[in-house]
């Protein structure tokens with residue numbers, strides 16, 4: 001397997017964010033947010049995408065942050081489609097009719113941790129604060145997807161299910177490019193043996209994603225996601241991982257491992 005980590009392009013305006021050079025080469029509109037350039041305060045300072053639980057952030061702030069992120073893509077908050085994430089392996093197919101859902105319109109009736117579309121102008125959003133966010137695009141046919149892949153979703157192969165949903169719209173895995181966003185990495189992602197057993201039960205190939213240091217067990221979630229994508233037919237040359245750890249980098253990222261519930265939430269966006 002080739003080294004899929006590449007340095008993402010960094011932008012500070014109108015909000016702080018990074019982009020995959022692989023996606024930029026293909027002209028795919030997308031971004032992964034960092035934490036500056038929003039309007040939220042306190043533990044949510046400042047580019048926060050969820051209301052949270054500790055003295056919750058206001059819905060107005062979260063909406064304004066979505067507005068700013070959409071503007072960075074030349075879009076509006078009304079174009080964003082956002083599902084309620086529950087660490088499931090469920091994927092929803094959406095279109096222009098679903099624009100604004102969960103942002104400027106009421107949320108979906110069902111949970112979903114993956115979204116796909118073949119329609120232009122629909123901004124897909126997935127969020128996390130340590131969990132892996134993955135963006136996908138069939139660059140020949142114009143079909144894109146996004147998923148939220150924490151440990152539960154990764155063991156449940158949410159990335160493979162998102163590729164399946166794209167295939168149902170006509171995508172060919174050979175033409176799909178993937179970008180893996182800022183998330184907790186094996187430097188920091190200490191897990192227990194029970195979790196390792198759950199991963200190995202899901203796929204024995206995940207054995208290579210665990211390492212032991214000083215008696216502790218660590219999981220390389222990004223490697224597990226990449227293996228899942230390659231098993232779905234993506235080429236390793238078509239996978240781009242930013243290599244950034246949300247737990248290590250408090251300047252740029254929110255992290256649940258570092259801050260517990262008293263933290264903001266990052267987001268990733270893609271639009272055809």
Ligand SMILES: [Zn+2]
Pocket residue numbers: 184185186187188189245246247248
């Ligand atoms: Zn780290």
